[in-house]
Amino acid sequence: MPQPLHELPQEDRVYRMRHSAAHIMAEAVLELFPGAKFAIGPPIEHGFYYDFELSRPLTPEDLGAIDERMRATIAADHPFVHREVDKEEARRLFADQPFKLELIDGIEVDQMSLYEHGEFTDLCEGPHVERTGQVGAFKLASVAGAYWRGDEHKPMLQRIYGLLFEKKKELKAHLAMMEEAEKRDHRRLGRELELFTTHELIGAGLPLWLPKGATVRRLLEEFITELERQAGYSHVYTPHIAKKDLYELSGHWDHFKDDMFPVMELEHEEMVLRPMNCPHHILIYASKLRSYRDLPIRLAEMGTMYRNERSGVVGGLSRVRAMTLNDAHIFCTPEQVKAEFSNVMRLVEEAYDTLGITEYSYQLSLRDPANTEKYAPDDAMWEMAEPMLREAMTELDLPFTEAIGEAAFYGPKLDIQLRDTMGREETFSTVQIDFHLPNQFDISYIGEDGAEHRPVIIHRGVISTMERMMAYLIEHYAGAFPLWLAPVQAIVIPIADRHIEYAQKVIDDLQAAGLRVELDDRGERMQAKIRDAQLQKIPYMLIVGDREQEADAVAVRQRDGANLGALPLFQVIDRLKDEVTTKC
RNA sequence: GCCGGCGUAGCUCAGUCUGGUAGAGCAGUCGAUUCGUAAUCGACAGGUCAAGGGUUCGAUUCCCUUCGCUGGCUCCA
Known part of the structure; x- marks a missing residue:
């Protein structure tokens, strides 16, 4: 008696769900593209894929139709049925599926393992979930070309990638993570x-x-x-x-x-x-x-x-x-x-x-x-x-x-x-x-x-x-390089034009200490300058106004938003030099 | 190299399906503002709609080719 799905470790459950979703997708593609030849469709990290040979290239719009068919199969909650046949029977079943025939020929033993759900049968070792209703939360992600058996001399098939997680929340979290990742794309x-x-x-x-x-x-x-x-x-x-x-x-x-x-x-x-x-x-x-x-x-x-x-x-x-x-x-x-x-x-x-x-x-x-x-x-x-x-x-x-x-x-x-x-x-x-x-x-x-x-x-x-x-x-670093690597280590932000002269002196002192600094002397408001420095991920913003000018100081704002308040300039220079030396 | 997708202003994107030569925000320039910790206001300027060819009275829009970008596959630091 096989172990019920919910008693399996999470890793195994998700593996089965991804694998089963690949079958459900193959079924949907076969329904929408009669005569489609299907190749292999394994579970992968974050989801699954299936490779097909089709009469025309898939468009992103096709994914919507395939998705819909898949959801209908899931709603129907068909059981997955495992059976074994000999090679001869398998060849007969997949007579019009050349890729499957090639796979059958490549298997050493005579016992061919099949999994069925509804009207769809695939040559497959398994294991699968018990019913199509158990596959979890998925989203068809993309279509791509892929060579049959990964060999560039063999025909190129169309691969559909899907994302799948056990819970909708996990799928959403993954999508949000990908979106965040795009923001740190080095390009x-x-x-x-x-x-x-x-x-x-x-x-x-x-x-x-x-x-x-x-x-x-x-x-x-x-x-x-x-x-x-x-x-x-x-x-x-x-x-x-x-x-x-x-x-x-x-x-x-x-x-x-x-x-x-x-x-x-x-x-x-x-x-x-x-x-x-x-x-x-x-x-x-x-x-x-x-x-x-x-x-x-x-x-x-x-x-x-x-x-x-x-x-x-x-x-x-x-x-x-x-x-x-x-x-x-x-x-x-x-x-x-x-x-x-x-x-x-x-x-x-x-x-x-x-x-x-x-x-x-x-x-x-x-x-x-x-x-x-x-x-x-x-x-x-x-x-x-x-x-x-x-x-x-x-x-x-x-x-x-x-x-x-x-x-x-x-x-x-x-x-x-x-x-x-x-x-x-x-x-x-x-x-x-x-x-x-x-x-x-x-x-x-x-x-x-x-x-x-x-x-x-x-x-x-x-x-x-x-x-x-x-x-x-x-x-x-998502573009926020540590101080020793930052192309601009500090930007000096004068609050009003009358502070530019002092700001220039601050720049001179910082440069003399070997630091890479810039002066923002645009006619913008301080807030705008801070925002721009923030977007440029400059580690230190040194703000100078009347009070700082008076005290030979700078007001230190860090890239993470922390406001250290006004500090004597020499102290800030020491602090930055120290941070550069320790490379942290 | 192969299979998809995309290419409109420096950037992000409308407009293209249903052909009648383009629009926004940000960035830029100029002017005003001189301000205390993530976007001040206004004006101006900016485009052979990737390039080349074809169809058409007329192409950013439809078709083809090339180039570039991009998701995969194959290959690799």
């Missing part, structure tokens, strides 16, 4: 706060950093560069282009060509924009004879590179075609790999801690053994590098998941994943163990024994690309 705040912009004439994925955004970026770069300097890195500069031959040697041309901009023909050579910085750094390593005493050598650079991302994926700052990576390559002996790896992880933790990044996950990105042509062909290398990373993570006692097929072409990676406000996951930090490129470039060091040895390269990016980190931080 929107980037425009409102004048951080970056784009222009058609420059091109997709090629953002322009405005003065305020550039200030934040420069501070980030200075921050990480200083951390690296303390951690024993040497910073270098290298050009953004090189001969194509360089990338033929490295293997990029073979494995990464599709992501590179087309070749530029010069008189006698072919040049390319670099898609990665490693070859340049390797040639710096190779520029002189190295001794084991020199290792590890840690070469770092804000490395700007160019990738010909497919047009459908670029957008905002998080996916661009010109990007600057907080890059470094550590050349070390095999014995030093683990220690260097844990040093990098410590650096990541320290950087994240200061930037206020607390939610992230570790992903061990491995090659896909079933698809080895995507990767450097040296099996022995992979068999050595992958366990090395796994062991290092275990020794550091850090939890991680493993992702098959996510490795770089030259080696496995440890990726650190963050989620944006809309819940999309992206790689930020990455640490890669590379035994491949040292061979390609035939680099070496002289060991204690006087013989040549092959170094290992650790590729690592700590705070990702400036673009992606900026996108993350804008959303993370």
Whole structure:
């Protein structure tokens, strides 16, 4: 006897509701589009989807009609009935459903599990709710294209996404949360706060950093560069282009060509924009004879590179075609790999801690053994590098998941994943163990024994690309950067024109103390100036009127609305400088 | 790259379905106001309706192409 729905844990109940709603939606689509072919429809985070092949594209208006049919099914409160048939029977039942037939052929056992409600039957493992009336609160969200079985060489189907929660209140809360998330979308705040912009004439994925955004970026770069300097890195500069031959040697041309901009023909050579910085750094390593005493050598650079991302994926700052990576390559002996790896992880933790990044996950990105042509062909290398990373993570006692097929072409990676406000996951930090490129470039060091040895390269990016980190931080702080990162740290607001002279003196003192300040000397009322400063998310508003002028003071209002009242100017300067130093 | 959706002033959006060359708020400029913790008042200015082509007596509106933005899919820092 199955357990009644209400006795199940909440997680299981919602899972069943989402799964069942997908069936109900498929039924509605089949009714409205006779002859529709349906593929798969699983529950997902926050809801469900179902993929269909239809005679015409779905419009947002179709969603209304589908929604209505679904509600009728829910009101009818049909029971979900489970039964099992053999393959032959299943093939007969789904004779006009090619996707289902393909699924049936792919199942090992002969027992086919079916779920029915009303007139609708689906090939499905379950489990489901008991009756259609139990599916909870849902809303059809969007239509999208999706490849059959996630393979871009297979036909593209139409996917309908739905949101579903057990209670209406939860659905409403989720919708409100999404609305809030939209307000912190870095593309929107980037425009409102004048951080970056784009222009058609420059091109997709090629953002322009405005003065305020550039200030934040420069501070980030200075921050990480200083951390690296303390951690024993040497910073270098290298050009953004090189001969194509360089990338033929490295293997990029073979494995990464599709992501590179087309070749530029010069008189006698072919040049390319670099898609990665490693070859340049390797040639710096190779520029002189190295001794084991020199290792590890840690070469770092804000490395700007160019990738010909497919047009459908670029957008905002998080996916661009010109990007600057907080890059470094550590050349070390095999014995030093683990220690260097844990040093990098410590650096990541320290950087994240200061930037206020607390939610992230570790992903061990491995090659896909079933698809080895995507990767450097040296099996022995992979068999050595992958366990090395796994062991290092275990020794550091850090939890991680493993992702098959996510490795770089030259080696496995440890990726650190963050989620944006809309819940999309992206790689930020990455640490890669590379035994491949040292061979390609035939680099070496002289060991204690006087013989040549092959170094290992650790590729690592700590705070990702400036673009992606900026996108993350804008959303993370909702544009309200902590004082040390704020492009404008304080704005001085004179109440009337007769206070401008004193306000200018306040500005001078603040600037002399190294603070980034602005003067609002517009002929507006103080309230309007406060409102504008508030919308610009400036951390401190320093208001000066007769009383402050008299006392060599400023009235301090914080971005969160707190009014600290009049304080002596020198005291405010100390307070701000202190807050900048502690980066909190 | 693929499947949808969208592109009207710097920004947010009316108007497009039912073709007759555009309107608001905010921002901007100018003037008045000189004000005590989230929007002072008034005037002015601002648009080859993304670009190109087609249909039409006539296209912002209908059709096609390109570009850009956007939600997904695939791919990735």
